[in-house]
Amino acid sequence: xxxxxxxxxGFLKSVPTxxxxxxxxxxxxxYFNKPILLDWxxxxxxxxxxxQHTTSVIHKYGxxxxxxxxxxxxxxxxxxxxxxxxxxxxxxxLMPDGRISDHHTFKNTxxxxxxxxxxxxxxxxLALLRMGFDRLAEKDVMLxxxxxxxx
Amino acid sequence: MNRKNLLTDLKAxxxxxxxxVGAIGINKYFIxxxxxxxxxVFVFSEFIIIPMLMGIISAWFxxxxxxxxxxxxxxxxxxxxxxxxxxSIFLGEGxxxxxxxxxxLFASIIIGAFIGRAMFRRKNNTLNISIVGLMLIVFVxxxxxxxxxxxMVSDTIVVNAPPQxxxxxxxxxxxxxxxxxxxxxxxxxxxxxxxxxxxxxxxxKRKCIFSNGYTFDEKIVTYDExxxxxxxxxxQPRDPEIMGHIDIEQGQFLLKDNxxxxxxxxxxxxxxxxVFPTWYYDTWAQSITRNVHxxxxxxxxxxxxxx
Numbered sequence: 204x205x206x207x208x209x210x211x212x213g214f215l216k217s218v219p220t221x222x223x224x225x226x227x228x229x230x231x232x233x234y235f236n237k238p239i240l241l242d243w244x245x246x247x248x249x250x251x252x253x254x255q256h257t258t259s260v261i262h263k264y265g266x267x268x269x270x271x272x273x274x275x276x277x278x279x280x281x282x283x284x285x286x287x288x289x290x291x292x293x294x295x296x297l298m299p300d301g302r303i304s305d306h307h308t309f310k311n312t313x314x315x316x317x318x319x320x321x322x323x324x325x326x327x328x329l330a331l332l333r334m335g336f337d338r339l340a341e342k343d344v345m346l347x348x349x350x351x352x353x354x
Numbered sequence: 355m356n357r358k359n360l361l362t363d364l365k366a367x368x369x370x371x372x373x374x375v376g377a378i379g380i381n382k383y384f385i386x387x388x389x390x391x392x393x394x395v396f397v398f399s400e401f402i403i404i405p406m407l408m409g410i411i412s413a414w415f416x417x418x419x420x421x422x423x424x425x426x427x428x429x430x431x432x433x434x435x436x437x438x439x440x441x442s443i444f445l446g447e448g449x450x451x452x453x454x455x456x457x458x459l460f461a462s463i464i465i466g467a468f469i470g471r472a473m474f475r476r477k478n479n480t481l482n483i484s485i486v487g488l489m490l491i492v493f494v495x496x497x498x499x500x501x502x503x504x505x506m507v508s509d510t511i512v513v514n515a516p517p518q519x520x521x522x523x524x525x526x527x528x529x530x531x532x533x534x535x536x537x538x539x540x541x542x543x544x545x546x547x548x549x550x551x552x553x554x555x556x557x558x559k560r561k562c563i564f565s566n567g568y569t570f571d572e573k574i575v576t577y578d579e580x581x582x583x584x585x586x587x588x589x590q591p592r593d594p595e596i597m598g599h600i601d602i603e604q605g606q607f608l609l610k611d612n613x614x615x616x617x618x619x620x621x622x623x624x625x626x627x628x629v630f631p632t633w634y635y636d637t638w639a640q641s642i643t644r645n646v647h648x649x650x651x652x653x654x655x656x657x658x659x660x661x
Contacts, residue, residue: 218631218633220402221633223461223465224402224458224461224462224465225461226465227460227461227462227464227465228457228460228461230423230427230461230464230468231427231431231460231461231464234424234427234428234431238424241422241423241424241427242422242423242424244423245422245423245424259472260472261465261468261469261472265465
């Protein structure tokens with residue numbers, strides 16, 4: 204269902220509030236069909252928010268978005284689909300494991316998708332988010348060094 | 355559930371629904387009535403912005419409850435159920451209407467509750483007031499804007515009979531005995547069962563009778579034998595399922611002789627919608643109109659092809 208909507212009805216996301224409404228329906232679907240997934244998403248949120256300078260906001264098309272100093276680490280749609288941006292090299296390293304896939308919309312980019320279906324998937328999602336967090340934190344350190352070099 | 359939590363839930367449900375009743379009441383009696391679309395117009399904001407604000411209001415009551423995502427959705431779903439019951443009492447909406455509107459309501463209330471949770475966690479009153487203020491501005495602007503939407507649905511089938519044989523069944527047809535296939539008809543939405551006409555001529559009065567006995571009064575405005583039957587709807591039933599939400603304005607059957615003993619039958623209907631957003635309600639309107647067409651046209655096909 205989610206794949207059908209994103210692949211064939213993706214153009215509708217420009218309709219104001221429609222992305223949010225779709226995520227609301229996903230929430231309700233998950234509530235009745237796999238409520239444990241909602242608990243796992245809460246646990247992921249709680250863990251990510253323990254990391255320094257992280258916040259969670261509502262993603263522009265619905266779902267939970269995690270930010271590091273205002274920059275997106277990744278977001279989880281309410282059906283448990285984690286989308287996040289990685290470097291292409293890291294993506295290339297992870298793809299052969301078969302756990303992550305190309306992002307459901309942006310195929311030839313650093314974006315990846317990962318579907319959370321079990322407790323071990325929840326842990327893997329956290330590991331992926333941590334990689335995203337570390338990547339942004341490292342970039343931030345480099346940027347600071349570049350802008351304020353220590354002699 | 356302890357007494358304190360129950361009281362908090364009751365406040366969340368009560369105040370958010372009271373807000374909705376008040377906002378819709380103000381909208382109907384003080385805002386919409388001032389412009390041309392007076393009557394049964396329900397705007398985008400009433401189905402999306404108000405339920406989102408309801409969600410935000412309920413989240414304010416739950417701000418100290420540390421609700422999990424699962425609990426938030428469950429309680430918001432309950433809030434939506436209460437809203438639906440109130441809509442049936444105060445707005446007199448029928449069951450089918452409530453089924454159609456419920457996906458919008460539930461999703462908007464749930465999203466509103468999560469927006470509210472995010473807002474109240476940050477404890478930034480300036481930001482919170484800005485968000486709510488912006489939503490209220492959208493609500494007022496939407497309510498004051500003119501809303502007008504018309505559409506036409508067209509369906510085609512091929513009948514294995516010449517136009518002369520099809521025509522008599524197009525103008526009027528005997529009672530449909532075939533079981534309904536469309537899910538909304540199966541759960542109680544009235545479906546067309548019979549059409550009668552006072553005569554085969556221009557200006558003749560026609561009636562389209564539905565399964566619950568309601569009748570659409572029609573008048574033939576184009577009578578081009580074996581080619582074109584167009585009729586204007588002169589009176590619609592005061593059914594709570596359609597009253598004020600949609601006006602069927604005109605219907606038409608076009609017959610095209612395929613030259614091989616078959617006829618292409620086209621059914622067209624023109625309607626005005628009074629519920630918005632149209633990206634949502636017109637999808638339903640098209641689906642329902644299409645299934646009314648197909649039920650009638652398949653019956654015409656069966657009658658015309660009978661030896």
